[in-house]
Amino acid sequence: MHTIRVWDLPTRLFHWLLAACVVGLIVTGSIGGNWMNWHLRLGYAVLTLLLFRLVWGFVGGHWSRFGSFVYAPSSLLAYLKGRGKPEHQVGHSPLGALSVFGLLLILAAQVGTGLISDDEIAFFGPLVRFVSGETVSLATGYHKDIGKVLVLALVALHLAAIAYYKWVKKQALVRPMIDGDKQVPVSVRSARDTAGTRVLALVVLALCGWGISELVSLGAAF
Helix, strand or coil, X not given: CEEEECCCHHHHHHHHHHHHHHHHHHHHHHHCHHHHHHHHHHHHHHHHHHHHHHHXXXXXXXXXXXXXXXXXXHHHHHHHCCXXXXXXXXXXXXXXXXXXXXXXXXXXXXXXXXXXXXXXXCCECCCHHHCCHHHHHHHHHHHHHHHHHHXXXXXXXXXXXXXXXXXXXXXXXXXXXXXXXXXXXXXXXXXXXXXXXXXXXXXXXXXXXXXXXXXXXXXXXX
């Protein structure tokens, strides 16, 4: 077995911050009332994190880059038939990649519709004024019903997959997301995780936060 750095620190922090924010969104959205102020803030935080992950998917550590876990349909079929390659045990497997992309897309849709949603009581998204009333109604319906169910379902599926890999396939997925290292059956490259890459991640995150702040402020500018 070979021990390599598979997840760089920025990817690990992104993962846990996103998880905390999603839990916070579910809780605050369910409680409602004045907690909706935190619901909005957490939504902006998730949007910032998603934008960061999009950029980091091109400039981050090797196993965090999209190019390392975008698989052809044939690779997915082979993996499902038990004919996966040893490399599939390093970063995201073909099935795990689908889960990651699905979760990112669903979360993006959820926070995106939140920007143009209106509960017709006291809270509304910062960009509602830029779309029609019909669009606001559709976005609100999706955000409160369909999107919420999809997020909960994908979170449950994610947790179930972790349990399955731990107890059935005897592969730990949580520990590498904590310390970054993983034991793999093949000799492959380690992800670059240096002071330089961490500074780069901070710059990217700051720029993403600034961009989301500017986007949100558009609603207050009119």
